[in-house]
Amino acid sequence: MIMDLIKERALEKSPFCVGLDLIMDQIPTEITKGFEKKSDMLFAYAKEAIDISREYAACYKVQIACYEAEGLDGMKAYSDILSYIRSLDEIVIGDVKRGDIGSTAGLYAKGHFTGDFESDIVTLSPYMGKDAISPYFKYFEKGKGAFVLGKTSNEGSLDFQDLRIGNETLYERVLNKIKEWSKELDVQSEYSPIGAVVGVNEAKELKRLKETTKGIYLLIPGYGAQGASIEDIRELIYENKNGVVNVSRGYTAGLSDSSDFRKELKERAQRLSKELIGCIK
Numbered sequence: 001m002i003m004d005l006i007k008e009r010a011l012e013k014s015p016f017c018v019g020l021d022l023i024m025d026q027i028p029t030e031i032t033k034g035f036e037k038k039s040d041m042l043f044a045y046a047k048e049a050i051d052i053s054r055e056y057a058a059c060y061k062v063q064i065a066c067y068e069a070e071g072l073d074g075m076k077a078y079s080d081i082l083s084y085i086r087s088l089d090e091i092v093i094g095d096v097k098r099g100d101i102g103s104t105a106g107l108y109a110k111g112h113f114t115g116d117f118e119s120d121i122v123t124l125s126p127y128m129g130k131d132a133i134s135p136y137f138k139y140f141e142k143g144k145g146a147f148v149l150g151k152t153s154n155e156g157s158l159d160f161q162d163l164r165i166g167n168e169t170l171y172e173r174v175l176n177k178i179k180e181w182s183k184e185l186d187v188q189s190e191y192s193p194i195g196a197v198v199g200v201n202e203a204k205e206l207k208r209l210k211e212t213t214k215g216i217y218l219l220i221p222g223y224g225a226q227g228a229s230i231e232d233i234r235e236l237i238y239e240n241k242n243g244v245v246n247v248s249r250g251y252t253a254g255l256s257d258s259s260d261f262r263k264e265l266k267e268r269a270q271r272l273s274k275e276l277i278g279c280i281k
Contacts, residue, residue: 002120002145003191003217006091010058010244014273015237015280017093017219018053019248020046020081021063024070026253028261038070042077043084049252050085052265056273058244059091061219062119079116092119093147093219098132099125105135113139121145123197123219126174133181133194140193141186150175151209153199153222162204175212191217191242198243200232210236218243223276224250234279241280247272 024038027045035041050060062085067078085092094117098108112122113136124146126132136146151161151171161171168176175196182192195217200206213236220236220243222228237243251268255261 001187001189001191001193002091002143003193003195004189006059006244007191007217007241009091010280011241013058014056014277015244016053016057016269016273016276017244017246018049018057018060018251018269019063019246020049020060020252021066021095021248022046022252023066026256028255028258030261037073039073039076039080042067042070042074043080045252046077046081047084048262049265050081050088050090052262053251053269054088054090056269057090059093059121060085061093061095061246061248063095063248075117082117082119086118086120091121093121093123094119095123097123097125097149099127101128101131102135105132109136109139113144121147121195124148126177130177130181137185143193145193145195147195147197147219148174148178150178150196150213151198153201153228157199172208172212175216178216191215195219197221198236199228200236201228206232206235210239213242214240216242220245223247230275230278233276237279243279245276245279247276 022042022045027041031044032041035044062078062081064078067074082092094112096112100108111117112119124133126148163170165173178194178196182194185192187193198213198218198220199222201222220233223245224247233245251272255264258264
């Protein structure tokens, strides 16, 4: 299944998840001068970033907000980027953070697991409970997956996620629910198609978090710009090899004025993969 495949590629290459959170003022001048449409500029830069990082990356994550902000032109780029990654037989995560229920959730599932915006994995919010996740089950059983927001890396996560419910925190309740939901799926694999987004830089008890996430495959945000450390990530996933680490701005940002952005992307991809592989090997 899809999470097993990500683990396999993380062990083969590195646990580097390439975040393609592209915004217009970060695109190298060489590219912006070469195209007229925003969609072409965004896709051209994404293609360079993908091609350069393929030998180092376990998977790719595309943040839909970056493209929604540019209207129809931006959404064309989003579709083209997803399609290109999948055409290379690479794994792509549509970072859409959907969290609605019922028929609406079913339509979101159809919209992001088929058609113009098809990805292999989506991100989901569990705030409305199982009703927000179960409409995706039929796609999970066909090979798709989701990373459900568990313990996120932002400072504001403390507002709700760390609140205690009896002997556990709210985020621990969510992670344990993921294990419950996974048991309902008719899949035979090491890891369920339902993984979790888990950050370490706002986590107070890493040993407890490690125990709670055992058996769940993780998408780990926060490395680089948000301050998550290699040591903490390693403590979380080294033993079970159960996570990939997303880096977005640290890979693609800050190169708009670069005279040789391709060389810089290559050096960044090499450095990031070398750093992150130490988290699992």
